[in-house]
Amino acid sequence: MMGGPIASLHPLSRADGSASYKCPSTGSNVLGSVNAPVELPGRRDALKPEDATIEVFVKPGTAPSGVGERYVEGILRGALSRIVLGREKGYPRRGVVITLAILGGESIGRGGSYLPLLPALLHTSILALLSASVPLSMSLSATMLAVNPSGEIVRKPSITDARAAASLHVLAFTSKGHLLLSESEGRFNFDTWDKVYENALAVCHGTSTLSSDGDVAMTENMDTQPLEGFVRDTVEDHIRAEYAWKVDAA
Amino acid sequence: MNKEAPLSVVERDFILDALRENVRLDGRSADQLRSLTVSFGEEYGHVKVQLGKTSLIVRISSEVAKPHDDRPFDGIFNISIELTAMGSPAWENGRQGDLEAYVANVLDRVIRHSNALDTESLCILKGVSCWTIRADVHITDYDGNLIDASCIGIMAGLQHFRRPDAVVKDGQVIVYGLDERVPVPLNITHKPLSVTFHTFDEGKVVILDAARKEEQASEADVIIGLNNAGDVCYLSKFSGSPVDALVFVTKTTVALEKVKEINSIIDKALQADLAKRAKGGLAEQARAENDRLIG
Numbered sequence: 065m066m067g068g069p070i071a072s073l074h075p076l077s078r079a080d081g082s083a084s085y086k087c088p089s090t091g092s093n094v095l096g097s098v099n100a101p102v103e104l105p106g107r108r109d110a111l112k113p114e115d116a117t118i119e120v121f122v123k124p125g126t127a128p129s130g131v132g133e134r135y136v137e138g139i140l141r142g143a144l145s146r147i148v149l150g151r152e153k154g155y156p157r158r159g160v161v162i163t164l165a166i167l168g169g170e171s172i173g174r175g176g177s178y179l180p181l182l183p184a185l186l187h188t189s190i191l192a193l194l195s196a197s198v199p200l201s202m203s204l205s206a207t208m209l210a211v212n213p214s215g216e217i218v219r220k221p222s223i224t225d226a227r228a229a230a231s232l233h234v235l236a237f238t239s240k241g242h243l244l245l246s247e248s249e250g251r252f253n254f255d256t257w258d259k260v261y262e263n264a265l266a267v268c269h270g271t272s273t274l275s276s277d278g279d280v281a282m283t284e285n286m287d288t289q290p291l292e293g294f295v296r297d298t299v300e301d302h303i304r305a306e307y308a309w310k311v312d313a314a
Numbered sequence: 315m316n317k318e319a320p321l322s323v324v325e326r327d328f329i330l331d332a333l334r335e336n337v338r339l340d341g342r343s344a345d346q347l348r349s350l351t352v353s354f355g356e357e358y359g360h361v362k363v364q365l366g367k368t369s370l371i372v373r374i375s376s377e378v379a380k381p382h383d384d385r386p387f388d389g390i391f392n393i394s395i396e397l398t399a400m401g402s403p404a405w406e407n408g409r410q411g412d413l414e415a416y417v418a419n420v421l422d423r424v425i426r427h428s429n430a431l432d433t434e435s436l437c438i439l440k441g442v443s444c445w446t447i448r449a450d451v452h453i454t455d456y457d458g459n460l461i462d463a464s465c466i467g468i469m470a471g472l473q474h475f476r477r478p479d480a481v482v483k484d485g486q487v488i489v490y491g492l493d494e495r496v497p498v499p500l501n502i503t504h505k506p507l508s509v510t511f512h513t514f515d516e517g518k519v520v521i522l523d524a525a526r527k528e529e530q531a532s533e534a535d536v537i538i539g540l541n542n543a544g545d546v547c548y549l550s551k552f553s554g555s556p557v558d559a560l561v562f563v564t565k566t567t568v569a570l571e572k573v574k575e576i577n578s579i580i581d582k583a584l585q586a587d588l589a590k591r592a593k594g595g596l597a598e599q600a601r602a603e604n605d606r607l608i609g
Contacts, residue, residue, distance in 0.1 A: 078402050126373050126448060
């Protein structure tokens with residue numbers, strides 16, 4: 065139906081690293097920037113002097129930021145701090161400042177759910193971190209799945225799908241295939257979550273990493289490209305473009 | 315923090331010496347604007363402004379709200395600008411700096427207080443409901459002249475934005491979706507823009523649209539806000555060393571020229587975008603007249 069997500073690396077000039085990301089199903093468009101390592105004012109580093117402090121700031125497109133943003137910032141910070149190697153040289157006691165601005169798509173009303181935006185925010189931040197050359201232990205990919213009232217799992221749900229859904233799930237996987245983040249909303253049982261997990265893993269990593277259940281083999285041809293490959297391709301394309309002078313000369 | 319890294323003494327001297335010889339860092343003449351592009355996103359009121367290396371995105375949004383008690387006939391218009399670490403590493407997220415307050419104040423005065431947007435036309439039902447128009451400015455890259463760039467973005471956004479149609483039936487307010495009825499453009503009374511000048515060398519050198527380094531090396535700034543008709547709606551000499559009164563007089567003429575130039579760039583971009591949207595748009599479908607066959 066629709067194409068894959070659209071992303072570009074390093075669209076901004078002032079920030080150390082930046083990325084823009086557009087999700088085709090929800091229509092959300094996020095611009096992210098990373099400044100790292102930076103001096104942090106005050107004594108915010110006192111708690112963990114041997115580690116970098118990760119700061120995430122989410123700026124909604126057409127509304128003042130509020131509790132919803134603070135909440136999603138907490139989720140993002142938790143997930144990203146598992147990945148960023150904050151103990152590398154030059155990083156302890158410094159800050160990794162991630163700023164995410166929601167520039168397009170339907171804005172989330174007061175008290176609305178942030179789950180539909182979460183995969184886009186995660187992808188933007190990982191791409192921006194990569195563009196800023198922040199040391200990372202691994203990369204990540206994330207997806208949202210909706211379970212509609214009749215119990216079917218909807219992949220790549222649109223905003224309308226998400227509103228009608230009985231439950232919403234956002235799952236993020238590391239590049240090694242481990243579950244990194246699981247946020248769910250609504251009513252569901254554990255069997256549903258299991259199915260959601262398998263589907264999400266297939267979306268992010270393709271079916272090759274799945275156990276030879278045979279159950280999910282039919283999903284193989286449905287997706288154009290696993291999301292993990294998308295993150296990798298975006299970075300590869302960017303590097304190829306940056307090093308064109310060298311490649312051409314060789 | 316919240317301050318850009320200061321210029322080194324050598325760099326400052328270089329900029330000043332060059333300016334004394336009428337040479338600017340990027341080779342422009344004193345009254346020349348950097349290259350300006352205005353483009354629009356998918357939604358109404360989504361504007362991207364690129365002025366040299368300064369770039370920003372403005373989004374206009376509307377909402378139905380209750381009018382202020384003391385002004386039951388007026389709608390509400392707000393400009394919100396928040397400087398984040400995205401625009402410049404020197405800005406801190408979630409903390410308001412001096413620059414932010416200053417820019418917000420000037421934008422308020424130039425656009426809001428000069429009544430560029432007719433707030434009375436935003437009233438739906440007296441004292442009960444009205445439109446709240448909100449302009450959000452996102453600075454994506456900062457390389458000087460934030461005020462003029464934001465001003466261009468907001469004015470272009472207000473002209474581009476379409477709000478949903480609303481009618482009052484038996485005391486009930488009905489708001490039609492963007493796909494139900496042709497959305498309504500905002501009522502713009504005039505198109506004010508700000509033009510910022512910076513002075514150097516005890517006020518002897520005055521330049522327009524300073525880049526970040528030039529701003530840092532300057533002594534003082536002069537902001538003139540005026541519209542196409544030449545009505546001055548804002549004049550400020552906020553801080554720094556004194557500026558000769560004659561500068562205000564002569565530079566107002568220059569500013570008028572620039573405002574006309576910028577407004578024509580905005581108009582051109584708007585026309586191009588509207589022409590693109592007109593194809594197959596709702597306005598086209600809802601039109602009652604037939605295409606006239608010529609010949």
